[in-house]
Amino acid sequence: MALQLHSTLTRRKLPFAPLADGKVGMYLCGPTVYSDCHIGHLMGPVLFDAVARWFAVRGFQVRFVNNITDIDDKIIDKANATGEPWQAITERYTNQYLELLKKLHVTTITDHPRCTEYVPQMVSYIEDLVARGRAYVAGDGVYYDVSRQVGYGKLSGRRLDEMTADAGKLDRMAGAAGGVRHPADFALWKLAKPGEPSWPSPWGDGRPGWHIECSVMSLHTLGATFDIHAGGEELKFPHHENEIAQGEAHGGDYARHWMHNNLVQYQGAKVSKSDPRMSDPAFALQFQAKAVVAAHGPAVVRFLLLNGHYRRPVDFSPENIGAVATALGRLHRVVAADLEKTSDLSLEAILAILLPDEASRHRADFVAAMDDDFNTGAAIAELFGLAHLLGKLPADQQPAVRTVVWGLGRLIGLFQPGDAAAVPAAADDDRLAKVMSLVLELRASARANRDFAASDRIRDRLKAAGIVVKDGKDGATWEFAP
């Protein structure tokens, strides 16, 4: 079956046809780096990393661009509030973001352009829009003229004539000396107030507007027309709509396919910054990317995100994360032997492995699920199908199945080196490890003497202390209670 994907523009699934044979150009809107990464920031990278991996599996050479917005009003506000230079703020949070992507094994992104590296290109792009009569100078900057745009609103299904009653926009129109002409017109260039970071331009020192950066950076990395533009649902309007307007006005068809991932939820609903529960730091920490990754491990976070479909919301409530972590543990046991390998298997190599019929069907269904709009959730279900089969197969057929589970998982970013050890479980205190070793030794001799009363007493008391003892074939092990 041909690879097909759902485009927001057409609202339907269509076979994927690349602009250039054997190549895919993807652009994913990245974070504005003014504070700690939110778990939502991880969604796009992880989800579209799986997409990019699958394109590569299907033989495409992928250029995957993910920008960093390192100049923005929020950054300036933060600098003003803390007194810290804005460059220091953006550098810190850029590093945090890139560090998280690394931990999550998001490896397919080829370019991380920074907004501040493209300001001259943005200026000339805006000059071009002005020259074409698609933008105009107002009192506080340069604005895009949406009234000249044919088909404005086609991505989000909005109509220009219905967007006139926006109070905030009207205020801004009144505030801009020289006047903004239409409420939907948006800033391409913002003139700097005293003390604000700024770059030179024909209209005066200032900084680029939000939407212009993506249009310019995609142009310079992927071209005026490119295959796929991705991002979160919430960016459809106004951000993506305005990118299209700019891109088309500048010349080119802009993105041919638009892919939007759904958003993070918590017990079925979005938790906004103004949610009263957010005043509890422990609650708020559940949404901070680095805290979530530290608490559950990158493997669980990645698995949670890929466990459904990218166009559906993902629930980050603790109950859900716990259930998913247990499920992933089961797969980890299946692939334990290969988990630490640093090189992947190609799809061809995986398909060449001889399997029993039923296992072979699961393998084929995995591939079909990924070909069908990157349905990672359905694909992972096939992995469980294979894992389940393992218990029924003779021992000599099991290694092949294990290798296939691992190989297929790797193709979408699962089962990376370090995944199994990612959640700190036991002995990070050497002294405790030594004491436990002694305790288990004593208990082992009690058991050898069939003194189960003493043996159970040790186990019970340890359990009360938060330490769980498990008796296995090769002696007892221990870990902290979950």
Added chain:
RNA sequence: GGCGCCGUGGCGGAGCGGCUACGCAGCGGAUUGCAAAUCCGUGUACUCCGGUUCGAAUCCGGACGGCGCCUCCA
């Protein structure tokens, strides 16, 4: 109010007209000195009302409900 997405078993979550999704939890079994862990087995489902069809969770219409965007939120 406008635009969009969605309503599946206790929970999470696939499904794109006929065929067990899957996972977690629960229950039963194997294993164990007893446990834990592990493995095997297993049930309950498609918000409601119309319609199309031989046949609908799946298509169409309506009702009700949830979510998101419309404020430079990923």
